[in-house]
Amino acid sequence: MSDADDEPLLSLRNVSVHFEDEQLFGLAGSETVHAVDDVSLDVHENDVVALVGESGCGKTTLGKTAIGVQRPTDGDVRYRGQDIWEAKDAKGFLGGGDVTHSWEKIRRSLQMIHQDPGSSLNSNFTIESILSAPLKKWEPEMSEADRRVRIYGLLEYVGMTPAEDYASRYPHQLSGGEQQRVALIRALLMNSDLILADEAISALDVSLRAEMMDLMLELQEEFDTSYLFISHNLANAKHLTQRAGGRIGIMYLGELVEVGTPEQIIHDPQHPYTKVLLWATSDLQNRSKGVSTPPVRSLDIPEPTDPPSGCRFHTRCLDAREVCTRECPSLEDHDGDGRRTACFRADPDHEYWESEPLDGAETEENAAGDRGERGAAGDD
Numbered sequence: 001m002s003d004a005d006d007e008p009l010l011s012l013r014n015v016s017v018h019f020e021d022e023q024l025f026g027l028a029g030s031e032t033v034h035a036v037d038d039v040s041l042d043v044h045e046n047d048v049v050a051l052v053g054e055s056g057c058g059k060t061t062l063g064k065t066a067i068g069v070q071r072p073t074d075g076d077v078r079y080r081g082q083d084i085w086e087a088k089d090a091k092g093f094l095g096g097g098d099v100t101h102s103w104e105k106i107r108r109s110l111q112m113i114h115q116d117p118g119s120s121l122n123s124n125f126t127i128e129s130i131l132s133a134p135l136k137k138w139e140p141e142m143s144e145a146d147r148r149v150r151i152y153g154l155l156e157y158v159g160m161t162p163a164e165d166y167a168s169r170y171p172h173q174l175s176g177g178e179q180q181r182v183a184l185i186r187a188l189l190m191n192s193d194l195i196l197a198d199e200a201i202s203a204l205d206v207s208l209r210a211e212m213m214d215l216m217l218e219l220q221e222e223f224d225t226s227y228l229f230i231s232h233n234l235a236n237a238k239h240l241t242q243r244a245g246g247r248i249g250i251m252y253l254g255e256l257v258e259v260g261t262p263e264q265i266i267h268d269p270q271h272p273y274t275k276v277l278l279w280a281t282s283d284l285q286n287r288s289k290g291v292s293t294p295p296v297r298s299l300d301i302p303e304p305t306d307p308p309s310g311c312r313f314h315t316r317c318l319d320a321r322e323v324c325t326r327e328c329p330s331l332e333d334h335d336g337d338g339r340r341t342a343c344f345r346a347d348p349d350h351e352y353w354e355s356e357p358l359d360g361a362e363t364e365e366n367a368a369g370d371r372g373e374r375g376a377a378g379d380d
C-alpha cells in the first residue's frame with residue numbers, strides 16, 4: 001500500500017523527539033539527544049511497516065511516538081486525521097474538546113507488544129482472566145460462556161492446545177513463545193487498529209521467529225489490524241513485509257533514510273546505509289559476493305547528542321562528497337515508484353555528481369559507473 005492512498009490510519013509529519021540528557025548529575029549541564037529527527041511516515045489500514053536500523057538509531061522512540069506513548073518535541077502524529085496530542089490535551093476539558101477521536105479510543109486502538117512479554121502479562125492472573133479483561137471491557141454484552149469459547153478458540157488457533165489447560169495456567173508457566181502469543185492475542189482483543197511489535201520476536205528461538213511472524217500475519221487477516229514492526233534484523237523485516245505486501249523503513253541516527261518495498265530494499269537498495277545493513281545480514285547472503293569488509297569509510301558510529309552536519313551518514317559513507325558534509329538530503333521519491341530515499345546519489349541531476357569526493361571515498365571511475373547503474377550493489 002502506498003503513502004498516496006486515502007486517509008492513513010496513522011500519519012507522522014516531521015516528527016522529532018529530543019531528550020535532554022543530564023550529564024554528571026547535572027553538574028556539567030545537559031546534552032540534547034536527537035533520538036528522532038524530522039520523520040514523516042504513513043501507516044494505512046491492514047498495513048505492515050518494518051523499521052530497521054542498528055541499536056540506538058531511534059526505532060523504539062519513533063514507535064512509541066507513533067502510538068502516543070511518547071510525545072514528540074516537534075511535528076505531529078495523527079490517528080485517522082485526529083492529532084493524538086490534541087486529543088490527549090482535550091481530555092481534561094468538559095465534553096472532551098473539539099476532537100473526532102477521543103484519547104481513550106486512540107490509546108486502545110494503538111497497542112504494543114514487547115520483546116519480553118513476561119513483564120507485560122500480570123503474573124497474578126491466569127491466561128483466561130488476562131484474555132477475558134479486554135473482552136469484558138470492549139464487548140461487555142458477551143456472556144461468560146461466549147468469552148470462554150472465543151478465548152479457547154484463539155488459544156487453539158495459535159497452537160496452544162488443549163486450550164483449557166493453557167487457559168488455567170499463569171504466565172510463568174508458559175514458554176517465551178507461548179507468552180508472546182498470549183500478548184499478541186490480548187493486543188488483538190483490544191480491537192486494536194495497529195500493533196507496535198518492538199523486537200517482539202528477538203527473544204524467541206531462531207526456529208520460532210518465522211512461525212511467530214506467520215502467526216501475526218494470519219491473525220492480521222482475522223482482526224484487520226496493521227503492524228509497525230521494529231527489528232534490528234533486515235531478514236526478519238523482509239520475511240514479515242514480503243508476505244504482507246508491506247514496506248521496510250531504514251533508520252540511521254534518528255532519521256528515516258530509505259523506505260520501500262522489501263524487493264526494493266533488499267534487491268535494489270539506493271541508500272549506502274541500506275547497503276551496509278544488507279552486507280551485515282548474513283541470512284540475506286550478500287557476503288557471498290566476496291566482500292569481506294563492511295562498505296563503510298569508518299566503523300565509528302556518531303553520537304546522537306552530536307549528529308554530523310549535512311547527511312548524517314557522510315562520516316561513514318564510501319560515496320560521500322563535499323556537498324554531503326553541508327547539505328541534508330530529504331527523503332524523496334526519486335523514481336516515481338513509491339520508494340523514498342534520502343541520498344543525493346538517487347538524483348542523477350544533483351550537484352553531488354560535480355562535488356569533490358571526501359578522503360577515503362570512491363574514485364572517479366566508480367562514480368561514473370554508479371551514476372549509470374544506481375543500486376546494483378546488494379542484489380543477491
Ligand SMILES: Nc1ncnc2c1ncn2[C@@H]1O[C@H](COP(=O)(O)OP(=O)(O)OP(=O)(O)O)[C@@H](O)[C@H]1O
Pocket residue numbers: 019020021033034035053054055056057058059060061062232304
Ligand atoms: N528517555 C530517554 N532519555 C534520554 N535518552 C533517551 C531516552 N530514550 C531513548 N534515548 C536515547 O535515544 C536514542 C534512541 O533510542 P531508541 O531506544 O529509540 O533506539 P533503538 O533504535 O530502539 O535502540 P535499540 O535497538 O537498542 O532498542 C538512544 O541514544 C537512546 O539512548
